[in-house]
Amino acid sequence: MSPQELYPILERYARSQGIQLNRDRELVLAILEGLLQNEKRYGYRSCPCRLASGIREEDQDIICPCLYSKADLSQHGSCYCGLYVTPAWNQDQGDKPPVPERRPSRKGERPQLSK
Amino acid sequence: MNRSPRPLPARRSPCSAAAGLILLALLLSLIACSSLSLLDSGPHARVYTGQKIPELQLRDARGEAIRLPSLLDRAKKTVVVFYRGYWCPYSQEQLLVLRTRWPDFQARGGQIVAISADDPPMLAEFAYTIEKEYRSRTQESSAPEGTEFPILLLSDSSREAIRKLGIGEDHPRFGLIARPTTLILDREGTILWLQVGKSASDYPSADTLLRH
Numbered sequence A: 001m002s003p004q005e006l007y008p009i010l011e012r013y014a015r016s017q018g019i020q021l022n023r024d025r026e027l028v029l030a031i032l033e034g035l036l037q038n039e040k041r042y043g044y045r046s047c048p049c050r051l052a053s054g055i056r057e058e059d060q061d062i063i064c065p066c067l068y069s070k071a072d073l074s075q076h077g078s079c080y081c082g083l084y085v086t087p088a089w090n091q092d093q094g095d096k097p098p099v100p101e102r103r104p105s106r107k108g109e110r111p112q113l114s115k
Numbered sequence B: 001m002n003r004s005p006r007p008l009p010a011r012r013s014p015c016s017a018a019a020g021l022i023l024l025a026l027l028l029s030l031i032a033c034s035s036l037s038l039l040d041s042g043p044h045a046r047v048y049t050g051q052k053i054p055e056l057q058l059r060d061a062r063g064e065a066i067r068l069p070s071l072l073d074r075a076k077k078t079v080v081v082f083y084r085g086y087w088c089p090y091s092q093e094q095l096l097v098l099r100t101r102w103p104d105f106q107a108r109g110g111q112i113v114a115i116s117a118d119d120p121p122m123l124a125e126f127a128y129t130i131e132k133e134y135r136s137r138t139q140e141s142s143a144p145e146g147t148e149f150p151i152l153l154l155s156d157s158s159r160e161a162i163r164k165l166g167i168g169e170d171h172p173r174f175g176l177i178a179r180p181t182t183l184i185l186d187r188e189g190t191i192l193w194l195q196v197g198k199s200a201s202d203y204p205s206a207d208t209l210l211r212h
Helices: A003-016 A025-042 A056-062 A069-076 A087-091 B014-041 B068-074 B089-100 B102-107 B120-138 B160-165 B206-211
Strands: B057-059 B065-067 B077-082 B110-116 B152-155 B168-171 B175-178 B181-186 B191-196
Touching (some): B065 B068, B068 B110, B077 B160, B089 B102, B089 B110, B102 B206, B110 B175
Parallel strands (some): B110 B152
16 A cells, blocks of 8 residues: 555544644655555554554554544644644744654553553 | 968867866866765765764763764774664664674774664663564574663764754654664874755665675
């Protein structure tokens, strides 16, 4: 699958969640390229803005859309990567600071998710 | 009507013709060289083959200051890889491939230094993750305990080196990052070969580097 093929699929998913893909199509395609690259390497689409371990159990929280995206969208209007954004975020033309990392840096502090 | 005789064309001496040819050849080779440098260093880069690498102040994973020239004495040739960042899947793959081919570089008396805008604490985690993936791919579980990732990772979190070499690009999430850039330096710091990638996945293969 190519980023261009994945784009409308994720666009439909975003719409169903009441959010949108970033209006910067070039950025979105670059993120999708990273997602597909990670899928090729690990077998799952881990966040291309974070360092994955390659072990599904350890990376559960950063499989896109990541566990932190809901909180980031509600607090900052954008997920960590800038792939998913709120409609208001997309309409605002001003500069926005990058979303701070919410994922705990220590492995032991990361949430354990069921498979 | 009397016509005045046409002036005879001026005769060129064989010496001036040869000088002209030499001049033309020199001009053509100059154009070829300059376009080659532009090709491999990219339109914004301020770094070319044949020049000396400028002084670069970097930091290691512990945050200690490191000058790039001080590392060059350790090997016959040094491959300097500027990668986009720990988060980039292509950087991860590139470092993994270089890690896998590390013995080939070592056998040729080479060393590899990898530089990014990542903060120093991230370097250790990146090295650990790549080493772990390398061992799981190669099933090299017999590696002695404490064996370290053999590629030296350095931080340019101030972006000074990236700016100095003119190899940066703006990333909406991570700010100024390096375009995938690879240089081969001799002990004196002369750039023997270089490539500035045009995209995240545009970096030279290990075989290409080993040929130089």
